[in-house]
Amino acid sequence: MPNIENRVREGDANLADSHVLEGVELTKTYEPPWPDWVPMGRRVGVLEGAEITIDAGEIVGIVGENGAGKSTLMQILVGALAPDAGDVRRSGQVGWCPQEPLLYDRLTVRETFRLFGTAYGMDDEAIVTARDQYADRLSFAEFLDYRIDHLSGGNRQKINLSVALMHDPDVLLLDEPYTGFDWETYLEFWELTEELTERGTAIAIISHFVSERERFDRILELADGRLTDVTDGGPKDAASADPRGVSADD
Numbered sequence: 001m002p003n004i005e006n007r008v009r010e011g012d013a014n015l016a017d018s019h020v021l022e023g024v025e026l027t028k029t030y031e032p033p034w035p036d037w038v039p040m041g042r043r044v045g046v047l048e049g050a051e052i053t054i055d056a057g058e059i060v061g062i063v064g065e066n067g068a069g070k071s072t073l074m075q076i077l078v079g080a081l082a083p084d085a086g087d088v089r090r091s092g093q094v095g096w097c098p099q100e101p102l103l104y105d106r107l108t109v110r111e112t113f114r115l116f117g118t119a120y121g122m123d124d125e126a127i128v129t130a131r132d133q134y135a136d137r138l139s140f141a142e143f144l145d146y147r148i149d150h151l152s153g154g155n156r157q158k159i160n161l162s163v164a165l166m167h168d169p170d171v172l173l174l175d176e177p178y179t180g181f182d183w184e185t186y187l188e189f190w191e192l193t194e195e196l197t198e199r200g201t202a203i204a205i206i207s208h209f210v211s212e213r214e215r216f217d218r219i220l221e222l223a224d225g226r227l228t229d230v231t232d233g234g235p236k237d238a239a240s241a242d243p244r245g246v247s248a249d250d
């Protein structure tokens, strides 16, 4: 079962200047689940002193090869995973859209919004307003009474994204948030992010795609456990033509 605690995070620090999120000297190594003498598996050093800051109203792309550690970094930034060393400072409320939807299969979409909204401390009216706004904008109004496990992958992803947005967080951390979206919804997603940054929301998005470069204020590449600003250069693995992860005839 997903742990709702992992998606409902308050900021816990006042940061200097306009930063709303800082990751300082982050390190993380995954240990194999068996003892040292078992000759299989290996330690995976993923983060080795990674540093990141995100400002209010800024939209930052995080790129890197498969397995570079982007999802690990995001889980640490949101507080769902502890780093081995280093520090994370957040201010305000945080919204997180994980790569794999963290939703409860047996709840309906309507119940899902109620659950997350209540956990965020929203009242009924605010929950319904946010739900209907995103149902309309991301085109899932007809599925409000469907169970999560009866939704298509793309529609599940729309709910995954919407519950990250519904409490109007100050910082949004999105891990490949539009996987499986149809084209209209994909464009609507970028319109939404533009409106949010204009209102001061800070957004970090894990992306693989060179076609999206111009949408970001900064692009950070994660390689060898560290982040480098590659805004003016080309990320190494930005190869795919279709950012939604679907083929042209989908």
Ligand SMILES: Nc1ncnc2c1ncn2[C@@H]1O[C@H](COP(=O)(O)OP(=O)(O)OP(=O)(O)O)[C@@H](O)[C@H]1O
Pocket: 030, 031, 044, 046, 064, 065, 066, 067, 068, 069, 070, 071, 072, 073
């Ligand atoms: N829970 C875990 N236990 C052990 N190893 C893990 C765990 N989670 C991730 N890893 C390993 O850590 C490395 C980084 O994984 P991560 O998912 O953070 O990379 P990523 O950059 O998000 O990859 P992708 O682009 O494929 O989504 C990989 O080698 C992965 O196999």
